[in-house]
Amino acid sequence: MMNMIMASSQDAQKAYALVGNLQKHFVDKLDALATEFGEEKKFEEISWLKDEGKHGGGSRFEARDKKLFNTASVNISQVHYDDMAQKNLKSATAISTIIHPKNPNVPSIHIHTSLTELRNGKNYWRIMADLNPSINDEDDRKTFDTALQELAQKYYEEGAKQGDKYFNIPALSRTRGISHFYLENFNTDDSEADFAFAQSFTQGIIDSYIEIIHNALLKRQNITKEQQEAQLAYHTLYLFQVLTLDRGTTAGLMVHDQNDVGIMGSLPSHINKELLKSWIEKVEKPQNELVEAILNAVGSGGAVDIPAKERLAQVVREHYKKYPQALTLQARGNSIPTTLQNHTKV
Numbered sequence: 001m002m003n004m005i006m007a008s009s010q011d012a013q014k015a016y017a018l019v020g021n022l023q024k025h026f027v028d029k030l031d032a033l034a035t036e037f038g039e040e041k042k043f044e045e046i047s048w049l050k051d052e053g054k055h056g057g058g059s060r061f062e063a064r065d066k067k068l069f070n071t072a073s074v075n076i077s078q079v080h081y082d083d084m085a086q087k088n089l090k091s092a093t094a095i096s097t098i099i100h101p102k103n104p105n106v107p108s109i110h111i112h113t114s115l116t117e118l119r120n121g122k123n124y125w126r127i128m129a130d131l132n133p134s135i136n137d138e139d140d141r142k143t144f145d146t147a148l149q150e151l152a153q154k155y156y157e158e159g160a161k162q163g164d165k166y167f168n169i170p171a172l173s174r175t176r177g178i179s180h181f182y183l184e185n186f187n188t189d190d191s192e193a194d195f196a197f198a199q200s201f202t203q204g205i206i207d208s209y210i211e212i213i214h215n216a217l218l219k220r221q222n223i224t225k226e227q228q229e230a231q232l233a234y235h236t237l238y239l240f241q242v243l244t245l246d247r248g249t250t251a252g253l254m255v256h257d258q259n260d261v262g263i264m265g266s267l268p269s270h271i272n273k274e275l276l277k278s279w280i281e282k283v284e285k286p287q288n289e290l291v292e293a294i295l296n297a298v299g300s301g302g303a304v305d306i307p308a309k310e311r312l313a314q315v316v317r318e319h320y321k322k323y324p325q326a327l328t329l330q331a332r333g334n335s336i337p338t339t340l341q342n343h344t345k346v
Contacts, residue, residue, distance in 0.1 A: 003053040007080035011123060012091040014195065015115040019076040019095035022113070022202050026074050026097060027061045029210045037217045038068030048259045056080050056091075060262050063099075070100040070235075073265030079255075091117040094126075095202065096248070098266040100238075101213060104231035105220035107133035107140055108238070109209045110177070110266065112248065113202045125186040125198050126248075127159070129205045130167055130177040131212075132238065134231035140212050144179045147208035151201045152181065159183050166331045169241055171282040176241040232302075235268035236275045239304065242266055243294050243316055244287055245331040253317045260313035261306055270302045286326055290319045 006013060031042045043061035050056045058077030063069035080091035094114030101108065112128040131144040149156045163180025188194055242249050252263045273295060280291045297311035298304060304312075320327060 004047075004049060004057045004078075005053055005055075005082075007056065007078055007091040007093070007117075008082045009091060009117060011115070011191070012078065012080060012093055012117055015091075015093035015117075016076075016078045018195065018199055019093060019113065022095050022199070022206070023059075023061065023074050023076045023097075025203060026206045029206070030063070030072065030074070030099070033210070033214065033217070034063075034065040034068050036214075038065040041065040043072070043074065046262070048262055050079050050256065050258055054083075058259065058262070060265055062265065066102070068102060070102045070269050071265070071267065072099040072101075073097065073262070075262055075265060077259070085119070088119055089116070090119050091115075093117075096266075099209070099213075100235070100268045101217075103217065103220065104134045104223060104227040105137070106213050106216040107131050107137070109205075109213075111202060111205055111209075113198050115198070123187060123191065123194075125183065125194060127181070127183045127186055127198060127201060128163070128166075129181045129201075130163060131179040131209075132177040132234075134234035135227060136178055137216070140216065141178050143212055144208060147204060148179065148181050151204040151208075155183060155186075155197075156181075167241070168331070169237070169245065171279065171284075171287075172237070172240075176238060232270060232272050233275055236271040236302075239267050239271050239294075240276060240279060240291070241331075243312060244283065244290055245329075247327075247330045247332070250316060250320060250327070250330060253313050254320060257313070257317070261309050264304075264309035264313055267304045267309065267312075269304055271298060271304060273298060273302045284329070286319075286323045287329060289323075290315070290326070293319065 027043050034041055041064040044064050045059055045061050047059045048057050056078040058075060060073050060075040063072035074097040076095045078091060078093040081087045081089055092114060096112045098110045099108055110130050110132060114126045115123060117123050133140060152159050159181040163182035164175065166182045167176045167180045169176060249263060276295050280288050283291055293315045294312060297308060297315045299308040
């Protein structure tokens with residue numbers, strides 16, 4: 001990436017190579033799907049810099065094939081503070097991706113894999129994957145569950161348990177997605193094995209998802225109005241969960257404002273504003289204020305375009321500056337990541 005200064009440590013450089021290879025692997029496979037089922041429009045790369053590249057940056061590949069994708073983004077990033085020894089964080093390197101197909105019968109996917117390197121020498125991984133259909137298909141769920149079990153092996157039970165907990169939406173008495181995996185603060189005594197696990201798990205989940213959606217696109221071409229409405233409702237749920245519960249999204253917005261549109265790349269293109277409005281009274285205070293502000297920031301007709309994403313980023317940032325105690329209401333696994341403290345504590 002032009003003008004981006006890489007982190008100095010070998011672990012950080014190795015992690016950036018890892019996520020870069022995973023990004024290319026996924027984008028190549030998604031481009032192949034666009035050639036087979038879409039308009040043959042490839043993903044387009046967009047870069048951003050942290051402090052003009054002094055403290056890293058990242059790149060995202062965004063879908064341009066509107067026949068195949070509602071929205072889709074495959075992001076990698078590396079933020080580091082090599083020149084700021086007083087900070088807890090030495091480097092943070094991640095791949096984070098969400099794919100929302102246009103066909104409501106084809107499930108969305110969220111994948112996140114990141115390495116955090118602390119100043120005290122401790123490293124840990126954050127590894128997540130969840131399948132998000134608008135319309136549930138039991139075969140898709142079984143395929144994804146089987147992939148999680150085979151790829152995670154001895155870590156599956158713990159990852160599935162934490163995933164179900166993290167993606168729970170208490171206000172709506174349901175979860176986001178139908179199959180979840182989440183490991184927080186993951187590390188063992190063997191850092192090489194940890195790197196290998198992060199790589200093999202993430203690539204394996206990518207390949208499993210490509211298999212799922214390829215088969216779905218072959219078999220599920222007929223789309224009804226009811227299915228489109230179900231997709232719009234699910235996209236509303238997805239936005240609701242991301243902007244009111246997801247710690248990773250909130251932390252990214254609170255740390256800096258130099259990649260707001262990229263961080264909001266997980267959001268679908270449209271939501272049902274009336275449905276979102278009906279959930280204001282379901283959340284506890286002060287999150288009701290947040291949901292109302294989100295509703296007002298979404299564009300006309302429920303559009304979540306670039307201006308709306310910029311407004312939404314500011315809404316979330318301002319809410320947690322006003323109500324920092326509300327961070328305790330966000331999703332968590334068995335432990336709470338210290339992302340904000342790592343970036344801000346001196």
